[in-house]
Amino acid sequence: MNKKVFVFSESSGNACEMLTGAKTLGDNCSVILVGNESDAAELIAHGAQKVFLFEKEKDIMLEAYADDISKVVAEEKPALFMVGMTNRGRTIAAMVAQAIQAPCVSECKSITTDAEGRYVLGRKIYSGMASTSEVCTSGTLVVTLPMRTYEAETADTSLTGEIIRKKRESECKVKLVEVRAKAGDSVDVSAADTVVLFGRGVAKQEDMPMIEELTAALGGVTACTRPIAVDYKWMPISRYIGLSGKSVKPKLYLDIGSSGQIQQIAGAQDAKIIVAINNNPSEPVFNVCDYAVAGDLYEAVPILTKLIKALH
Numbered sequence: 200m201n202k203k204v205f206v207f208s209e210s211s212g213n214a215c216e217m218l219t220g221a222k223t224l225g226d227n228c229s230v231i232l233v234g235n236e237s238d239a240a241e242l243i244a245h246g247a248q249k250v251f252l253f254e255k256e257k258d259i260m261l262e263a264y265a266d267d268i269s270k271v272v273a274e275e276k277p278a279l280f281m282v283g284m285t286n287r288g289r290t291i292a293a294m295v296a297q298a299i300q301a302p303c304v305s306e307c308k309s310i311t312t313d314a315e316g317r318y319v320l321g322r323k324i325y326s327g328m329a330s331t332s333e334v335c336t337s338g339t340l341v342v343t344l345p346m347r348t349y350e351a352e353t354a355d356t357s358l359t360g361e362i363i364r365k366k367r368e369s370e371c372k373v374k375l376v377e378v379r380a381k382a383g384d385s386v387d388v389s390a391a392d393t394v395v396l397f398g399r400g401v402a403k404q405e406d407m408p409m410i411e412e413l414t415a416a417l418g419g420v421t422a423c424t425r426p427i428a429v430d431y432k433w434m435p436i437s438r439y440i441g442l443s444g445k446s447v448k449p450k451l452y453l454d455i456g457s458s459g460q461i462q463q464i465a466g467a468q469d470a471k472i473i474v475a476i477n478n479n480p481s482e483p484v485f486n487v488c489d490y491a492v493a494g495d496l497y498e499a500v501p502i503l504t505k506l507i508k509a510l511h
């Protein structure tokens with residue numbers, strides 16, 4: 200294969216996940232890291248042969264490293280540069296692609312190779328109703344991948360690799376003035392392994408504790424449909440799932456009293472297991488779920504909560 204694959208993420212955990220994929224796509228995997236020595240060691244234990252380490256400087260925004268990251272990519276000429284799709288990662292991917300005049304393909308769900316060894320990028324379009332396959336023929340290809348596209352392998356501390364220390368040379372054009380804790384909701388639904396979503400089938404705000412109790416029994420986080428957050432304002436905007444809301448990829452997605460319209464389920468279609476509770480079996484949610492309870496949520500949820508608590 201003899202292909203160089205480079206990985207970058209602002210989260211070293213996410214870079215470890217991407218190394219799992221990188222190892223199947225090339226035989227020479229490196230990571231560009233803005234972090235510290237211990238992050239670099241972790242990446243080597245996950246299979247990075249080289250880590251280009253920019254020591255993270257206090258109060259310097261990640262974007263300030265983009266020119267230097269571009270220089271590494273331009274010099275090393277990997278066939279593929281995989282970037283974790285965090286807010287800052289998206290920016291870095293675009294800045295690097297522009298600097299090295301490479302194509303940038305966003306939000307890839309899968310990367311494979313064809314018979315000629317070219318990368319084939321799988322993406323979802325039309326709210327996830329259709330898939331596309333794109334082949335890129337240029338030199339270095341920059342792609343962004345959602346978090347958890349791959350699962351990190353167990354670290355192997357017997358693996359060896361090289362840490363190449365780099366210095367930021369480019370000028371920092373953005374000055375960090377102040378860091379303030381984000382007001383409001385601190386829960387990140389997109390990082391949860393278990394998501395319990397509810398919709399307008401929950402008739403009153405006073406009934407929400409019934410859902411929260413089930414979420415707590417499952418050790419998950421509660422999410423909602425857009426009308427619950429935007430129209431009723433029962434939950435923060437950051438908790439609604441879907442096309443215009445958050446995307447999630449949990450192991451378990453419990454969908455309670457929501458119709459499962461494509462705009463909503465688009466944000467959860469990568470969940471491993473989808474369980475629906477709805478009293479109208481003709482709703483679209485029944486076409487996408489793995490398991491379903493066709494019945495009244497006011498009967499089903501307390502029974503489910505009791506059964507799950509009994510397992511503890």
Ligand SMILES: Cc1cc2nc3c(=O)[nH]c(=O)nc-3n(C[C@H](O)[C@H](O)[C@H](O)COP(=O)(O)OP(=O)(O)OC[C@H]3O[C@@H](n4cnc5c(N)ncnc54)[C@H](O)[C@@H]3O)c2cc1C
Binds near residue numbers: 423426440442
């Ligand atoms: C451009 C665009 C973008 C959008 N983006 C999003 C998005 O990101 N996220 C999103 O959520 N929506 C989005 N929407 C809105 C989306 O199309 C749906 O209107 C919305 O998701 C419906 O919310 P719901 O399922 O809570 O309500 P409803 O569609 O009213 O569904 C309520 C469900 O509860 C069931 N039910 C009622 N009572 C009970 C009971 N006692 N027991 C069990 N089941 C019961 C009903 O059978 C019904 O299926 C978008 C729409 C547009 C046009």
